[in-house]
Amino acid sequence: xxxxxxxxxxxxxxxxxxxxxxxxxxxxxxxxxxxxxxxxxxxxxxxxxxxxxxxxxxxxxxxxxxxxxxxxxxxxxxxxxxxxxxxxxxxxxxxxxxxxxxxxxxxxxxxxxxxxxxxxxxxxxxxxxxxxxxxxxxxxxxxxxxxxxxxxxxxxxxxxxxxxxxxxxxxxxxxxxxxxxxxxxxxxxxxxxxxxxxxxxxxxxxxxxxxxxxxxxxxxxxxxxxxxxxxxxxxxxxxxxxxxxxxxxxxxxxxxxxxxxxxxxxxxxxxxxxxxxxxxxxxxxxxxxxxxxxxxxxxxxxxxxxxxxxxxxxxxxxxxxxxxxxxxxxxxxxxxxxxxxxxxxxxxxxxxxxxxxxxxxxxxxxxxxxxxxxxxxxxxxxxxxxxxxxxxxxxxxxxxxxxxxxxxxxxxxxxxxxxxxxxxxxxxxxxxxxxxxxxxxxxxxxxxxxxxxxxxxxxxxxxxxxxxxxxxxxxxxxxxxxxxxxxxxxxxxxxxxxxxxxxxxxxxxxxxxxxxxxxxxxxxxxxxxxxxxxxxxxxxxxxxxxxxxxxxxxxxxxxxxxxxxxxxxxxxxxxxxxxxxxxxxxxxxxxxxxxxxxxxxxxxxxxxxxxxxxxxxxxxxxxxxxxxxxxxxxxxxxxxxxxxxxxxxxxxxxxxxxxxxxxxxxxxxxxxxxxxxxx
Amino acid sequence: xxxxxxxxxxxxxxxxxxxxxxxxxxxxxxxxxxxxxxxxxxxxxxxxxxxxxxxxxxxxxxxxxxxxxxxxxxxxxxxxxxxxxxxxxxxxxxxxxxxxxxxxxxxxxxxxxxxxxxxxxxxxxxxxxxxxxxxxxxxxxxxxxxxxxxxxxxxxxxxxxxxxxxxxxxxxxxxxxxxxxxxxxxxxxxxxxxxxxxxxxxxxxxxxxx
Numbered sequence: 001x002x003x004x005x006x007x008x009x010x011x012x013x014x015x016x017x018x019x020x021x022x023x024x025x026x027x028x029x030x031x032x033x034x035x036x037x038x039x040x041x042x043x044x045x046x047x048x049x050x051x052x053x054x055x056x057x058x059x060x061x062x063x064x065x066x067x068x069x070x071x072x073x074x075x076x077x078x079x080x081x082x083x084x085x086x087x088x089x090x091x092x093x094x095x096x097x098x099x100x101x102x103x104x105x106x107x108x109x110x111x112x113x114x115x116x117x118x119x120x121x122x123x124x125x126x127x128x129x130x131x132x133x134x135x136x137x138x139x140x141x142x143x144x145x146x147x148x149x150x151x152x153x154x155x156x157x158x159x160x161x162x163x164x165x166x167x168x169x170x171x172x173x174x175x176x177x178x179x180x181x182x183x184x185x186x187x188x189x190x191x192x193x194x195x196x197x198x199x200x201x202x203x204x205x206x207x208x209x210x211x212x213x214x215x216x217x218x219x220x221x222x223x224x225x226x227x228x229x230x231x232x233x234x235x236x237x238x239x240x241x242x243x244x245x246x247x248x249x250x251x252x253x254x255x256x257x258x259x260x261x262x263x264x265x266x267x268x269x270x271x272x273x274x275x276x277x278x279x280x281x282x283x284x285x286x287x288x289x290x291x292x293x294x295x296x297x298x299x300x301x302x303x304x305x306x307x308x309x310x311x312x313x314x315x316x317x318x319x320x321x322x323x324x325x326x327x328x329x330x331x332x333x334x335x336x337x338x339x340x341x342x343x344x345x346x347x348x349x350x351x352x353x354x355x356x357x358x359x360x361x362x363x364x365x366x367x368x369x370x371x372x373x374x375x376x377x378x379x380x381x382x383x384x385x386x387x388x389x390x391x392x393x394x395x396x397x398x399x400x401x402x403x404x405x406x407x408x409x410x411x412x413x414x415x416x417x418x419x420x421x422x423x424x425x426x427x428x429x430x431x432x433x434x435x436x437x438x439x440x441x442x443x444x445x446x447x448x449x450x451x452x453x454x455x456x457x458x459x460x461x462x463x464x465x466x467x468x469x470x471x472x473x474x475x476x477x478x479x480x481x482x483x484x485x486x487x488x489x490x491x492x493x494x495x496x497x498x499x500x501x502x503x504x505x506x507x508x509x510x511x512x513x514x515x516x517x518x519x520x521x522x523x524x525x526x527x528x529x530x531x532x533x534x535x536x537x538x539x540x541x542x543x544x545x546x547x548x549x550x551x552x553x554x555x556x557x558x559x560x561x562x563x564x565x566x567x568x569x570x571x572x573x574x575x576x577x578x579x580x581x582x583x584x585x586x587x588x589x590x591x592x593x594x595x596x597x598x599x600x601x602x603x604x605x606x607x608x609x610x611x612x613x614x615x616x617x618x619x620x621x622x623x624x625x626x627x628x629x630x631x632x633x634x635x636x637x638x639x640x641x642x643x644x645x646x647x648x649x650x651x652x653x654x655x656x657x658x659x660x661x662x663x664x665x666x667x668x669x670x671x672x673x674x675x676x677x678x679x
Numbered sequence: 680x681x682x683x684x685x686x687x688x689x690x691x692x693x694x695x696x697x698x699x700x701x702x703x704x705x706x707x708x709x710x711x712x713x714x715x716x717x718x719x720x721x722x723x724x725x726x727x728x729x730x731x732x733x734x735x736x737x738x739x740x741x742x743x744x745x746x747x748x749x750x751x752x753x754x755x756x757x758x759x760x761x762x763x764x765x766x767x768x769x770x771x772x773x774x775x776x777x778x779x780x781x782x783x784x785x786x787x788x789x790x791x792x793x794x795x796x797x798x799x800x801x802x803x804x805x806x807x808x809x810x811x812x813x814x815x816x817x818x819x820x821x822x823x824x825x826x827x828x829x830x831x832x833x834x835x836x837x838x839x840x841x842x843x844x845x846x847x848x849x850x851x852x853x854x855x856x857x858x859x860x861x862x863x864x865x866x867x868x869x870x871x872x873x874x875x876x877x878x879x880x881x882x883x884x885x886x887x888x889x
Binding site (some may be wrong): 199233234235236239241269338339340341342343348351352355356358359362363366367370371373374377378380381382383384385386387388391392396520522592593595610612625 | 770776777780813814840844851852854
């Protein structure tokens with residue numbers, strides 16, 4: 001099986017090349033048999049890549065250390081689940097994982113479009129095949145997972161212990177699922193540009209794939225935050241590391257696209273902008289991969305510096321040049337007669353929302369690349385860390401939060417003053433009331449106050465929308481509130497799924513603002529000694545050191561500290577933290593020691609314990625850091641809610657209702673001044 | 680199988696050193712570090728071979744009769760502005776209080792503590808650190824010279840975008856007003872619509888499909 005897998009990769013490369021060639025030729029010459037052959041070639045490529053993946057998984061699970069990849073990323077005493085996830089844990093395997101997802105996505109795209117979009121499909125197939133050729137070639141010539149070692153070791157090196165975590169087993173595949181999905185809208189955009197069929201039809205085909213991108217990137221990013229929080233042990237979940245930024249960039253542009261696509265659907269505007277966003281999202285996904293794999297920017301996440309970074313740089317340049325050529329030579333085809341009835345309209349709000357999303361993407365990209373620019377211009381290496389990103393992005397993020405509430409309240413085309421008063425009165429009051437209450441309670445942090453005021457406002461807008469919708473259903477159909485809620489969401493998934501996503505965003509912003517009140521304490525404790533502290537809510541905490549213990553587990557040597565923990569005099573239990581030195585099956589140390597943090601998680605705050613070290617001649621003095629992290633759990637809950645909302649938006653809906661929500665609304669006439677056109 | 684605590688600590692230390700390639704030189708540096716740089720040592724930088732050669736001792740001569748120039752909390756804040764050089768991308772405070780294996784951030788902390796105890800203000804300490812390591816020691820670029828471009832560009836880009844967008848929206852609104860008033864609109868000379876769009880338009884005009 002392993003040999004078949006190895007050979008399959010080479011055949012897959014040839015098959016993808018065939019598919020790309022005949023698909024483009026078939027499209028250009030109008031020869032259906034070539035187009036069909038290209039599609040069959042893509043299906044065959046998919047089968048071959050699946051075989052290659054099964055081969056690698058077989059090598060991993062059978063501990064075949066004759067392969068360098070298996071020997072470098074696994075060991076015999078690793079839990080099976082992490083041997084399985086080692087497939088995407090290293091450079092070469094993760095490239096094969098890219099190919100696997102891309103090939104499967106391509107097959108699904110071809111299958112679901114076997115009747116629809118036939119004019120576009122030759123170029124979609126060809127473009128996807130070209131992207132696949134790039135990844136296969138990069139892997140085969142730059143980082144081949146089937147490369148063999150000169151002598152076969154008894155055991156492998158094992159996986160970095162920090163990657164042996166459920167979050168890390170799930171975080172990369174979700175990110176890859178999101179990154180790779182950007183290739184499908186990109187392929188449709190290229191096809192639309194090549195064929196000059198730049199009406200709304202291609203957008204319909206890519207919208208769901210953009211939602212796939214958005215959904216998986218959201219899940220992947222939040223899982224990555226959770227992993228960093230519980231595994232890295234520095235007490236936070238987002239450090240503006242270049243690799244974190246790389247995953248955030250396509251998420252931002254994809255989010256912008258999912259808003260601006262509505263304007264094109266409703267009004268036929270923004271053709272150029274939407275093509276640009278689709279292409280940019282894909283290019284940012286490739287750029288992110290380049291940053292991760294080239295070692296060009298210092299990052300804790302980056303794979304070892306390797307020559308494949310040059311491959312990605314080359315591909316990026318070619319892709320930018322090709323798309324720039326296509327867009328600039330089709331500007332006339334992308335022309336649309338845009339009109340706007342009023343600045344007070346949802347179109348305008350969405351456009352400002354796009355401006356902020358793309359602006360944040362620019363600032364993150366700029367901050368990430370600025371060290372390179374600085375070194376090139378001044379020859380001076382600099383650091384652009386959290387203080388920069390926070391200073392730039394917090395105000396922009398708060399502006400975005402405000403628009404999250406404003407956009408859905410304003411009508412399409414034109415909003416009257418009466419409409420604005422009716423829609424905004426309660427939410428504005430709710431936001432200001434919350435802000436005033438927090439000031440009265442003693443909150444003084446400016447950004448936190450603004451964030452909570454806006455969070456109150458946006459929450460009220462969402463509740464108001466659901467309240468009105470449920471009320472209307474109850475009046476019209478006599479349904480009870482629960483049934484009315486379910487049917488309201490089910491009958492208009494895009495709208496109400498979107499509100500659920502917004503609710504998740506609000507939760508996250510509220511949690512981010514909680515960081516302003518975080519408190520940290522560095523303590524040295526001998527056994528029996530205690531430490532007392534007051535948390536941001538005024539609770540009195542007491543931690544009593546039960547001692548430092550040393551023991552061995554399955555594949556690691558552990559040093560641990562246990563603290564008996566009391567809040568306001570009531571015992572909560574034992575909070576412990578570990579430092580682990582992982583060993584291979586011969587007991588030889590592998591990698592650097594890693595941290596297991598101790599967390600008491602509540603809705604109000606996390607009490608977070610890190611064993612930073614052990615000192616003293618007898619090794620009994622625990623050097624610990626205790627952090628009170630307010631509202632952290634709401635980051636995870638907000639992320640989960642965003643994913644649920646995204647799934648609701650994505651869920652297929654009857655064609656009839658989509659048509660009603662789309663084209664019929666697009667041709668509705670503008671309302672006379674002073675009246676509101678319902679959304 | 681059991682292991683004595685001392686053996687365990689020794690193994691842990693040895694493996695950590697082996698993993699980071701510090702070796703004996705790092706151990707020597709560590710032993711020497713707490714008091715190694717005697718007070719009164721000449722101003723300057725001493726290279727100490729540590730993790731990736733990252734650590735360089737930075738000291739300033741203590742001021743006569745010096746007392747601590749800042750509280751421990753203020754020192755922690757100062758350490759949050761300075762980056763650990765071990766490659767972790769964290770600031771010194773976060774790295775030293777959470778990373779068991781890093782040898783660089785504790786050494787940097789000792790240097791900062793010595794300078795704080797020598798009566799030197801934050802600005803002088805930052806200057807000395809930047810002098811030794813370069814600007815990459817700072818967690819964010821300074822707001823001067825070329826770095827200013829780094830700070831201004833995001834806001835300039837968004838500001839420009841806002842101006843362009845507002846102008847565009849105004850133009851579109853004027854176009855809508857002209858349509859409403861029946862005035863001729865500047866539209867493409869040739870009607871550019873696909874066959875499908877024309878069919879949809881026709882259906883819409885006839886009131887079908889609503």
